[in-house]
Amino acid sequence: MSVTRGSTSVTRRSARVLLSALRRRPRELVRLAGWSVVEVIPVFVSGRAIALAVDDGFRGGSPGTGLAWLGVLAAAVIAGAVATRQIYLRLAAIVEPFRDELVRHVVAGALHRATTGDEAPGAAGVARLTRQVEVVRDSFAGMVMVVRSFVFTVASALLGLLFLTPEVLVFILPPFAVGLALFFGSLRALAGRQRRLALADEDVAESAGALAEGLRDIAANGGEEQTRAAVGARVEAQASAVRALARLTTVRTLSLTIGGWLPVVLVLAGAPWLRDRGATAGTILGALTYIAYAFQPALQTLVQALGGSGLQLVVNLNRILETGHDGGPGGLGATGGLDGTALAGAGHARTGRGGIRPLVRRDLELRDVVFGYGPHAEPVVDGLDLVVPDGDHLAIVGPSGIGKSTVASLMAGLLQPRSGRVWLGGAPVSGLDGGYRVVIPQEAYVFAGTLAENLAYLRPGASVALLDEAVDLVGLRPVVERLGGYRAVIGTRDLSAGERQLVALTRSYLSTAPLAILDEATCHLDPAAEARAEQAFARRPGTLVVVAHRMSSALRASRILVMDGNGTALGTHAGLLVTSPSYRDLVGHWELEPVHFAGGEGAEPGGVDRGGTRTTA
Template sequence: MSGRAGGLLRESLHRRRGEFLRLTGWSLVQAVPAALSGWMVARAVDDGFLADRTGKGLAWLVALAGAVMVGAWATRRVTLGLSAVVEPLRDELVTLVTSGTLNRSAQAGRPVDTGGVARLTEHVEIAREAYGAVVMFVQGFVVTAAGVLLGLAALDPALLVFVLPPLVLGLALFAGALRAMAGRQRDVVLADERIAESTSAVTGGLRDVAACGAEDLVQRRAGERIDAAAKATRALARMTAVRTVSLGIGGWLPLVLILAGAPWLVQRGVSAGAVLGAVTYVSRGLQPALQGLVQVLGGSGLWLLVTLSRIAEAAERTTPDTTGTADAPRGHPGTVPPGGFGGVELRGVTFGYARSAEPVVDGLDLVLRPGEHLAVVGPSGAGKSTLASLVAGVLEPQAGRIRLDGVPVRALGTGTPTRHRVLIPQEAYVFDGTLWENLTYLAPDATAAQVDAAVDAVGARPLVARLGGYDVPADPRELSAGERQLVALVRSYLPPARLVLLDEATCHLDPASEARAEEAFARRPGTLLVCAHRISSALRADRVLVLDGTGTALGTHEELLAGSALYRDLVGHWEVTEPSRAAGSPSAAQSPPTAQRPPTAQRPPDPNVTASRTPGRS
């Protein structure tokens, strides 16, 4: 960590040696009061007040006030000169962050991670402020300590015996603990980042968390990260005790030793003015400078090391190794749905996003048999995702009822929610953790054989091989949209849900991969509802529900081709815009050959499957 941060700082200082030297020159002028204060006080006491020359004593004090004014003027110049050193570093860090982020995005072929950019730019601002504080206080301490030690030697070299050893000991103790303190500070920063990342992921997936009934699991994992952050903060707080001890040894012990040794010093010939001057040097010069150094290095300095290290790590991060194979036993996931078979019933369901707006779903009646495979199609904005959310229980209808195996779907949030239903959205989410943790998120007790069988069924084996196995980190920033969907599909395939809802959950997959995933869920026990992204999804379904906003149509592919003008238009649109659809897909003008349709698609219409307006507009 310190190597990366030190390299960035050394490069920055090397490029601006002239500005840094000018800043050092003004810092020497700034240290004039500290260097002269003790000596002037000694002269005012010995040559003035104790020699019954009050005017001369006052003159020395006036001269000290003038030195303070010079120091104040130099402080202003130091503050102005500091920007010439600090601001260029900020510009370099911003360039480093943006270049690294854009390069990673270009290599991976994905949009820029705006959340990561925001966190890194926040690090840049922290580094900028911390760097300015560190430069000012470290340089100020060096010149002040040098002036104080020279002033003490000018008064009487014996005074150095009371000041120099404890100062060196205090600095050595603090420097020895600085690396450990930096490690504790890094733990705090990483813990805060993990909380921010998990919070962002949960916020973007609240619908899916609620649909899958994973509230308790999400709460527990978020609590674990919060506890880890609290633990890291407490560990850092304990290390701050070292700062207090270092300051006590280096700043306060010399003062105590001078006062305790004053009789011996006077007996040895050291004047009272010199003793008082030494007290002034320590209390008004060395002690404040040391306190500022310890506080800044123990606070801003640690933040500077950690943030520069994080920025350097982000800039150096490359795409993951694409070699390696998975090695896990094969088996079959236990996906027999307990307590029911997935029958769905909607009666008079109406829903709108505002009471004054036109309902998205209006008076819908729909009955799906257990094990039924339904595809929902319609133009954008027709209500496909809304219907999926209603059936999953994420949204509550304004009128009507929705039941799963005779139980109101919104009453299924207790017990083991993933026994009931799983909703997979279009934008699948992957959290930071191993691939195994991501795949078993909804089935933590799944065996290796079950996970392996689910991976093979859905078609995610190439992804597992590319990442190098189940135990490697699954960084969501390093996965494509299609790969994230494969992870979500396997994750949802594992738990024994009676109802699975795919809300365009395969839209980022190629047609062949989409077909494999959908067919895997169709073979799986339970009911399947697919918001179709391609016409091939409708061809694989037992029934197709057409949503139009103002009406619905329900039937087989052949029935809808004959009776729904909208469905014919949709099929024609799909065939024009997606010429590379799955091989063997029929044209809109003819029914598909039997060999290209799953056997279940050849059954006659089911009278228990109805809609509010069937089949549609001819």
Template sequence: MPPAAASLLWRALTRQPRLLVRLGAWSLAEAAPALAGGTAVAHAVDDGFAAGRPGTGLAWVAVPAVAWLLAAVAARQVMLAVAAVVEPFRDELLETVVTGALRAGHGDTAAVARMNHQVELARDAFAAIITVVRSFAFTLVGVALGIATLAPAVLPVVLPPVLAGLLLFLLSLPTLARRQRDVILADEATAEAVSAMAGGLRDITACGAESRAAERVGGEVVRQARAAGALAAVTAARTLTLAVGGGLPVLLLLAFTPWLLDRGLTGGVVLGALTYVMQSLTPALGGLIQGLGVSGVRLAVTLDRILGAAAPAPPRGDRTPDGVRLELRGVRFAYGPAAEPVIDDLDLVVAEGEHLAVVGPSGIGKSTLAALVTGVLTPGRGEVLLGGVPAAEVTPGARALIPQEAYVFHGSLTENLTYLAPDATPEEVDEAVALFGLAEPARRCGGRDAPLDPAALSAGERQLVALARTYLSPARLVVLDEATSHLDPAAEARAEAAFAARGGTLVVIAHRISSALRARRVLVMDGARVTAGTHDELVSASPLYADLVGHWEGGPPMGTLAAGAVAEDAEVAPGRRPQPTALGGDLDRLDA
């Protein structure tokens, strides 16, 4: 287990020493049947039924019943004490997840929700581990004391195989944890591949990529099956462990019965010893093996994933770039050490002041590229430079990423628009309101300075607020990651034209092919290769681009779209028309 996870668990256990004392006291009471059961059976047989005194025998039989009543009361208190330990642990773990997400500087609410689910799994697993470890420890001590009191000669027969079985199990735990982690990762990879395929069926069909999609999903299924088989092989060790620790003591006790009888032990004592082993020790050992083998491994894997995902992001710098020329040099990125790269060996240059559109099928890596460009993600290999400065170290005010789901906070419209530009003049705010068509939402809400309820805005209006906010900001690199997906084509065209005329560098993750027609240059991501060029050049150079133009949203033929782009592009100064350039890249993984 990683040191950070071990430290977290240790703090949870030692946070309230008095609580541990209370837990131990009630656990001792809960272990009363394990301590008294065998002795009561031995006396019931020898002093009662075998001696012709059934009343005495029944009185001894009543002893375990009383012990079980005490254990039932204690079990409730134990559960309350365990909850008092694990709930603060859950709160601390949840705080770690949320803090890590905030430090990462992104709003992937789906990822945070998944981590919250992992927190609940960790809490339940931790509670199960405390329960089974505590139960086994007190049961083992109770059985050992009971046998030592009843017949010390039985201890060398019973305890060694129990300890040997326990040792075998503990030795198998690291391998079991690794195999369990492999299964979890393989299962998630399969779900991711299937989800990407299901969400991109239209694009897959349009691009004729059915065989490739089937190969990818089939490969993940095969890897998951192999991981499950490897886990099953290691899990079989638990059966061996239980056979050694739980079954062998019974066999040895029966085998040594003649020897024990020769040493003066009675049949009642042997039966009592068997009761200790079969009714208390073996179930406790089985519970420990099951609990640690499932909940323990789950806790280790889950904590590893939670703490890894919630680790603070690399420290962000505050370096001012020299311009906004964007360069990607040999960039490689994968979501995890064992994952296939989403982006591999990508070289790209976006000149200062350029308007670039990025197109490609769903799940091809466009949003990942946007996150790398703005420094939200850092490449595993290569570098992303903005004005000569690594993207992750650029001062936040120099670049802006607008995702598909726009955020509008409670406050006035003016406060929302000037959040990134507190020095904006009223005239500049008026210009942004007019450019992005926010006059009507402002009027409906009672004016620009009236309280604004985000829920009263449509998804498209929230996107307009986010766009206008960024328009007023000092950011000279703006990345629109499908930030106009809820707008109609005319509003989308106005927004992109406004940013293009504003100056600086504009990168648009295209939602409609018309965004590519308005750009000076287009980047086509098709998984096997990445190609850059103008619209006209790419229609001839990239079959995928030509297919996307012809099939996008079931729109009009390619020539009609191209002709319609001329008028829209009239507001944007024409840029250079570089020749299409094949750029290295294997971008066939799902976007973050």
């Protein structure tokens, strides 16, 4: 009951904010409605044109007349296509300002909590919520399109039927209304079960990540049975949530059957009754056209969109409302509107480590990128299309030598594509100065000088407090204490391979670059130290790309790019296990291959390998 009540309040709160966003742009709404009328002209004309083409044309022995009416329908379709283009332009004028308001709301909330002492500056929160803003923007645009299309399409079809043969409405409207009511009646329960499944997915992902990192400890301590029971219980809870959701989704199928297909059967069964009241073969065929071309697809699109993207929109928007700030005691969720004034006049926001960064998006875009080592060499990367949103956490996985590091170098602008483009924030990445991205390669570099000079190389003038924060977050503190502090003079011989990587990671973490690329930059660290460093970078403001060295790196990422030599696949861990055979094989190989250390000395306490090079599958 609490889940149902919570879903209802969340839905109402989100609906108020979305309606407020629409009401603030009446001019664009009027334009959107005007072009929507033009777009549904083919729907209005379709049934009538088919009826006249059959009755006055082909059945009447005048094929020219029939073709002329079909030509009218074709002209209406062209007009509708032109209107569709204009609709997308009007939609952007509504949705993009709303997205900007959400971003201001999120940032204002993070700054408010930081300045009032409620929590530390929310770098991770801003990055996470920025991704949610993108989900809300896309889902909101989809919902506007779907609801708008449903209303205008159904209205146009009803008007066409009134002109064609009003009697047929008795066979269409009742089942259509019943199917619609059945679906809307199930939405509340569907939202609750969708939330239950989301929580179960998070539990399984969390337990899988912990299991992958602790396999050796589990085996060493004889905890296989206990671990199997604990993880198995979470997997069973997820399966139960999936089954519960699947049972409820049958209501959607039933509503589509009643509202979309039953009218066809009723019209065909009632054809003799309609014929007795003056309906011709053409008018009956026209009525069926309205059902197949308007009522049925409109209902199907509405059901699928509200049952999928609609629920996602509500969940993510509510999360944004909960964590943002509008300057009032109740927040935007309480007041029910986003007015975009929370940061009016503020052009920059202070990051969690004292830097100043403009409030602009910095999406990383690879468009049809082709790269080969030599003008006549076989491409290593061939036609890669990828968008990494600002604040995303992407892992790149694949067999050794497949081109993962090449993609990382292309992202950083270290390599130039043979064709295609690589942009960061709407500008070619190769034309940006080094302050916009930082790359940590597998071979870490340490400069001759003090430890402080090495750490602050990308952040000149960094205070001791900033150094301490980065050192503690990345996990360099034991190394600092062993060396005797930041003033210690160091060289490559003073540090193991793992310690050099920790120095390079801390140096890069201190930079203000919005894009960080870890190209197997933790390969000499043990799993716990690797997890600590990657989690620190994930909480850092900006985008994180990790060329994965272990399976745990992929599990920590928001999305995973799989490279297998034949193409690429992009998705989440759970999704790729279903859709990508290459990823399944890679996961199985990762899990079965033991970890070795060249030289056999193992990892030294503190998370670094001081005995040799770690090699894994």
